[in-house]
Amino acid sequence: EVQLLESGGGLVQPGGSLRLSCAASGFTFDSYAMAWVRQTPSRGLEWVSTISTSGVSTYYADSVKGRFTISRDNSKNTVFLQMNSLRAEDTGVYYCAKGRGQIYGLDYWGRGTLVTVSS
Amino acid sequence: AIQMTQSPASLSASVGDTVTISCRASEGIANDLGWYQQKPGTGPKVLICDASTLQSGVPSRFSGSGSGTDFTLTISSLQPEDFATYYCLQDYNFPYTFGQGTKVEI
Numbered sequence: 001e002v003q004l005l006e007s008g009g010g011l012v013q014p015g016g017s018l019r020l021s022c023a024a025s026g027f028t029f030d031s032y033a034m035a036w037v038r039q040t041p042s043r044g045l046e047w048v049s050t051i052s053t054s055g056v057s058t059y060y061a062d063s064v065k066g067r068f069t070i071s072r073d074n075s076k077n078t079v080f081l082q083m084n085s086l087r088a089e090d091t092g093v094y095y096c097a098k099g100r101g102q103i104y105g106l107d108y109w110g111r112g113t114l115v116t117v118s119s
Numbered sequence: 120a121i122q123m124t125q126s127p128a129s130l131s132a133s134v135g136d137t138v139t140i141s142c143r144a145s146e147g148i149a150n151d152l153g154w155y156q157q158k159p160g161t162g163p164k165v166l167i168c169d170a171s172t173l174q175s176g177v178p179s180r181f182s183g184s185g186s187g188t189d190f191t192l193t194i195s196s197l198q199p200e201d202f203a204t205y206y207c208l209q210d211y212n213f214p215y216t217f218g219q220g221t222k223v224e225i
């Protein structure tokens with residue numbers, strides 16, 4: 001059974017940083033891309049970033065480019081999202097999602113972790 | 120970015136009904152469309168990938184169709200556990216984009 005467990009969310013002040021983690025199990029981790037997607041009441045579901053199987057290729061939404069960095073540790077079956085220069089509009093629930101191939105697609109999702117950016 | 124227009128935003132139905140949800144892409148996305156179900160407090164659950172491929176373990180009352188720009192999710196014989204919010208997602212290219220969601224209510 002595919003399981004994705006996010007952690008690292010919390011309350012942070014504008015301009016601050018957070019690092020999200022997602023521990024994966026139940027599938028061959030290094031055979032699939034991984035992604036982060038966020039959900040907010042105002043914007044709904046918004047894709048944030050994807051990383052390829054090897055970690056060489058990364059993709060970002062324009063809204064986070066230059067501020068967020070996705071990475072993965074295939075030896076620990078974990079994907080990360082480093083979030084810097086956080087803004088109030090980054091507030092939301094962040095989901096980790098499994099890709100369906102080396103780069104593209106999404107299928108299984110975690111339960112999410114809440115990020116709140118507020119002073 | 121490709122815009123995904125999903126309709127209706129909400130619908131009321133009864134157990135046993137057949138419901139249809141539509142998603143239209145602003146440009147052609149071949150069959151690179153998925154449908155997801157979300158219940159409060161949980162992450163979205165994949166129902167269908169590649170427009171019409173039922174994910175393992177998903178009941179056969181769920182079906183998807185379409186290609187190019189117009190797609191449909193059909194739920195036949197609605198069950199109590201199907202009352203939830205449904206989203207479409209295009210994964211044809213980056214940035215991936217979602218429909219606004221359809222809330223299926225009793």
